[in-house]
Amino acid sequence: MERLLVVSSSPHIHSPLDTQKVMGWVLAALAPAGLAGVYFFGVRAAAVMAVCVASCVIFEYLWEKCLKKPSTVNDLSAAVTGLLLAYNLPPTIPFWMAVLGSLFAMVVVKHLFGGLGCNIVNPALAARAMMLTSWPVPMTTWTIDGVSGPTPLALIKMGATDQLPPLQDLFIGHVGGCIGETSALALLIGFGILLYKDIIKWHIPVVYVATVAVLSVAFQRPVTPLYEILSGGLLLGAIFMATDYVTTPVTRRGQIIFAVGCGVLATLIRTWGGYPEGVSYSILIMNLVVPLIDRATKPHIFGEVKKHA
């Protein structure tokens, strides 16, 4: 009856959540935004997503194969990076650029730093930043309904607030921009999924968005705080990229500091920076200070000095 028993150190039970499930739920939460992207921008958007996801997964697989490392493709993190990268690109981006962006995200940003869990900045955002500097024109050509035109944030930057699309278009997603950022509604559904499955907590997205709202009033931005929030990639960044486990602080206090920092930087860039949009750079810059935040926000050790705040 008895065969060999497993002898190991306690604990002997585990929460059912594992890395693959976490990433799976992130993909599920990203799905509504992807569907909205395809609905508003057409099949070209779906093609960009397919190219990015496939090339990220393939580059990860090849890299690990070449280095004779065990394959981690099954943990789905490469697929998440690919999808996030696609969401940060215009639907008209040439495929070869999307492939190069995926190469940069997977190999340079993720695997040269040690692979999953070791990268310093968010791979999808770093790849987008690289692409924006390398190919500024294709990366900022926005089309909606077959007509190219500026994004709402670009209109604000140009001072042409009278040409802004109505608020409900921003909420539903009928507006030019990156594939994944277009529909606030779809992103909020994704946020609901992540919260419900306890993949992320509300703190980072809510604090990030609230900071932007408050500062947009303080900096006397020409639109209402709600319009400010729904414009550009703020919701996409706040819900899906500023909450990336690997590149954000581990403590609740640290996460709040991180989110405030993102909000401040994003609004500063939007108001006085050279780009109309500052979400990507705000998160990338804050990614760099995560080790410092983690060090400064260590939790209170039981019994030492005072009680928890």
Add this chain to the structure above:
Amino acid sequence: MKLPTFWGGIHPPQNKVLTADEKIEQYLPKGELVFPMPQNIGAPCAPVVAKGDRVLVGTRLGNNDAFVSAPILSSVSGTVKDVTLRMTTPGTFENCVVVENDGKYEKAPEWQPLPDYENIDPKEYLKRIRDAGIVGFGGATFPTAVKLSPPPDKKIKWLIVNGVECEPYLNCDNRLMLESPDEVVNGLKLVLRLFPEAQGVIAIENNKPEAVKTMEEAVKRLGASGITVQPLAVKYPQGAEKMLIEALTGQEYVVTALPADVGCIILNVRTTQQIYRAIALGEPAVTRVVTVTGDAVAHPKNISVPLGTSVRELVELCGGFKEQPVKILSGGPMMGVSMRSIDVPVVKGTSGILALTAKSAMLKPITACLHCGKCVEACPMGLVPTVLEPLVAARMYKRFEEEGGMNCIECGSCTYVCPAHRPLTQGCRDGKASVMAMRRKAAAK
């Protein structure tokens, strides 16, 4: 109403229903019983009997005169068959006294109730508690007489009976509270005589509402003023000493301190009952309640069993295994010890025998840390396990100490929640052991 609790913690599935309604069954073994000599925290006992000696229930088999120790008594009458090395729960071989049971359960004549026990000087209880071999039956097995002898400068304000039983699966304390509530309350009343200024609290996790009710009724029935029953929020590790004190009194204390430093003494339910039995009924601590459970066991049960009984007999009493277990644990799934074999004896610290199938043991490969912070949120001690584990792996023990690693209570919460299944608790356990070894080495120089 919000029930008191502590900071951090986790909510593992309880799986208590398997044995929650199983009445404690008495089991009398036959054949040989094995009594390992190390059975308590502190100094291990040395055998005081020799091969061929006749022993009775309550006859001393092993003893050590060191302050922090408790004697080991025979749970059956019979003949000492051997004094030899036998395998014990963690898989190590220890010096054991083996007694051949004659099946008569004849009690040693010296075991009589303490005369006029309700009026004598309570200091006399301490000798009886030690002689009866009473230790912390929650699993930590700290000698109870020592616990009840705090230095005179420590003012004890709270006497806490720990009926939390926060480990999943286990029900031995729950059943004890339901079936012998009066003995538990009477035990606490006796201990309170030692600390007349202290308040008695019976703390129970609120997933056992019947136990809460039963204990409240018992307290009322026995007119035990100065004893309250306190339900606590359901969260693991609510029953850990530090978390229990935090929940009940709002106090925290540093890792090197003891509960007595913040005016608390904590006794397990079974320990409290055993104190009453030793003093009032003249019964030594030679049995304990064991929950035999897990999804691999055919008929999970709560069994009252003489110490020294083979675990295999308990499993057979429960109908054996209905499925192939991959892991068999002594204790609960969060802090229990995994066993190599079930041919080991029940000892004072055996609170449960848990046989898990591959499905519930969830043996999964370890993957890379995602930095998700779930372990930080779970750690009731306020540590950052994701930092500590790599420090131990890199043998950076000084940094490990600086980051508070020595505070780890090894509750397992971090490992439980880790989506990468990293052995975080194991890392801290390893780090603590290495630091302690280095300290001992430095002290020896």
